[in-house]
Amino acid sequence: MxxxxxxxxxxxxxxxxxxxxxxxxxxxxxxxxxxxxxxxxxxxxxxxxxxxxxxxxxxxxxxxxxxAMDREEMPFNRAQRNWVYNASEAKGNTVAFGSTRNLNIPGTPIFMNAVFPPLDDQYASTEPLVIGPHCREPYAAPSIFNISGMSYGAISKPAVRALSRGARKAGIWLNTGEGGLAPYHLEGGCDLVYQIGTAKFGVRDQAGNLDDGKLREVAALPQVKMFEIKLSQGAKPGKGGILPAAKIDEEVARIRGVPMGLDAISPNRHREVDDFADLLDLIAHIREVTGKPVGIKSCIGSADPWFDLFREIRRRGEESAPDFIAVDGGEGGTGAAPMPLIDLVGLPLREALIRMVDLRNLAGLHDRIRIIASGKLVAPGDVAWAICLGADFVTSARGFMFSLGCIQALKCNRNTCPTGITTHIPSLQKGLVVGDKETRVAAYARAVIQEVETIAHSVGVAEPREMRRRHVRIVQDDGTSVQMNEIYPSVYPGPEGLARARAHKQFEAALKRFDEV
The missing domain is CATH 1.20.5 (Single alpha-helices involved in coiled-coils or other helix-helix interfaces)
Structure with a gap:
């Protein structure tokens, strides 16, 4: 003892x-x-x-x-995240007993199934769509759903590698974001959209101006299919990009062309673009230098200023138009931005997208300018809704972050991301295994596309882009629903569509403004 x-x-x-x-x-x-x-x-x-x-x-x-309940959290609730996680693992996304979604919330979209839908062997499938028909090298974009801009530097090396490889497997494009072209973007062999931000990272000279020589070098890469001029983004309209100094290592500094030890701040707009005439000049210059489609990305505060763009296009001719316009909703995400801009500035996508689509169609440019929708669109219903409004393509960034394993830790700006997606700390990056995550990225993309096609099949059309506003009902404040085309009448392409628009009072003032040209 x-x-x-x-x-x-x-x-x-x-x-x-x-x-x-x-x-x-x-x-x-x-x-x-x-x-x-x-x-x-x-x-x-x-x-x-x-x-x-x-x-x-x-x-x-x-x-x-x-x-928190399954559908309570912000910015993305558990039900949304779990759908992406299951889709990324190629698990069945069938559910039992009944929906947990409250269909009485105002703004909820309800798709209208056809009485006699196409038979199963007449399944709705997405067709490639040409962007930039007047370019030397037009792009036949194969997928309706693609990866939105996420810069190398804002996200990690293994994250970019997994996205590039997964995009290749799924046959979708990957937007580089404004941080320049890293070798990891090229690694997977996927189609790339090179984003030119206001700081022109990767294609700038020492003074920060556009360098045509570097632009030609990028354009010579066969994987680079298009160029996107970023005017603004939904998470921080009116404010340039912010990459904290803690996330800038030697490689990021070399790719971007910026010094280490300082935050990489992008100007709030392109210095050489003072109006839409300057913007069209810049688009024409980049298109001439590269020979490839050139478009713009912007968050919209009001439709009024954009009349000037379409009037200038009509004055110059349709060949001067941007080949695409990416509309980013005010609910878009980012790695770092001031809270007032994230919370309070910029139209939500549900309003911005309708305005841009209608302006394009009223200007008679439906088949000339492609519309890309972006902003918190991660699930098939979100994508199908955007297409019904008139989008030709949909891109997502945070949806693909979830497919990489993002847990919404809300630490993107701190270089301490626990899943290795938005950090440059090697010990944290080890958690992101590229070989596994590339499979998840591809599986998620395929699942979204397949289920959008399922919705299109259910409403009775042969191709998702044939869905219209009349195929969706929107829940009102009293709990009843109204067809979207009754709330937001459509402007159909072609002379017949313009004639119908002229007969509709809602478009009378807008058409008069176009007729002033």
Whole structure:
């Protein structure tokens, strides 16, 4: 029994030492909290007041896993994330018993199934669509759903590699984001859209101006199919991109052409573009230098200024038009942006997309300018809704981040992403295994496309782009639904469509503004 008595003495001594150290630590914290002046809670409630900060930090974790219902969270709820996770693993996305979605919430879209839909062997399939018919090298885009811009630097090397490889497997395009072209974009062999941001990373000279020589080098790569001039994005309209210095290593600095140790800040607009005439000149210049389709990406605050763009196109001729317009909703995401811009600036996609589609069609440019919709579109219903409104393509960034394993930790701007997607810390990047994640990326893309085609088949059309606003009902404030084309009448392409628009009072003033040219 002597050994037991000795063990008890050792344990008692250790416990006493521990309690003594704990008391000392508490005493030191008590004194520190009492004498500090920056935090009133800690000053009035020493030590105990420190738990407030801890609980605030852990609140995101506890809400996500224990307290929030499946469809309560923002920006993406658990039901949305789980759909993407299951699709990325090629699991069946069938559910039992009934929908958990509340169909009485105003704004909810309800697709109208056909009484006599096509038979199963007449399945709706997506056809390639040509972008840039007047270019030396037009692009026949094969997929209706693609990867939106995420810059190397904002996301990690293994994330870019997995996206590139997965895009190739799924037959979709990958937008490089404004951070320039990294070798990891090229690694997978997928089609690429090179985004030219306001800082012109990757195609800039030392003064930050567009460098035609570098532009030609990029255009010579067969994988680069199009160029996108970024005017603004939904998460921070009126504000340039922000890449924190902590995320800029030697390679990122070399690719972007920026110094290390400083935040990489993009101007809030292109310095050489003061109006839409300048913008069309820039589009024409890049298209001439590269020979490839050139479009623009913008968040929309109001449709009014955009009349000037379409009037200028009509004055110059349709060949001067951008080959595509990517409309980013105000609900779009980013790695780092001021909260007022994320929360309060820019039209939501549901309003912005309709305005841009109608302006394009009223200008008679339906077959000339392709519309790309972007902004919180991660599930098949979101994509099908955007197509019904008139989008030709849909792109998603955060949906593909979920396919890579994103858990919505909301740490994209801190270089501490726990899944390795938005961090440059090697130990955290190890969690993102490229070979596994590329398969998930491809599976997610295929699942979205297949289920959009399923919706198209259900409403009775042979191709998803044949879906129209009349195929969707929108839930109103009183819980009833109204066909979308009754709320937002469509402007169909061609002379017949314009004639119908002229007969509709809603478009009378808009057409008069176009007729002023």
């Amino acid at each position: 002597g050994w037991a008595y000795y063990a008890l003495q050792v344990m008692a001594g250790a416990f006493a030492l521990f309690m003594g150290l704990l008391f000392l630590i508490v005493l030191v914290l008590f004194v520190i909290d009492r004498i500090q002046t920056g935090d009133a809670i800690r000053r009035n409630y020493p030590v105990i007041g420190r738990f407030r900060g801890l609980f605030t930090t852990l609140g995101e974790f506890f809400r996500q896993y224990f307290f």
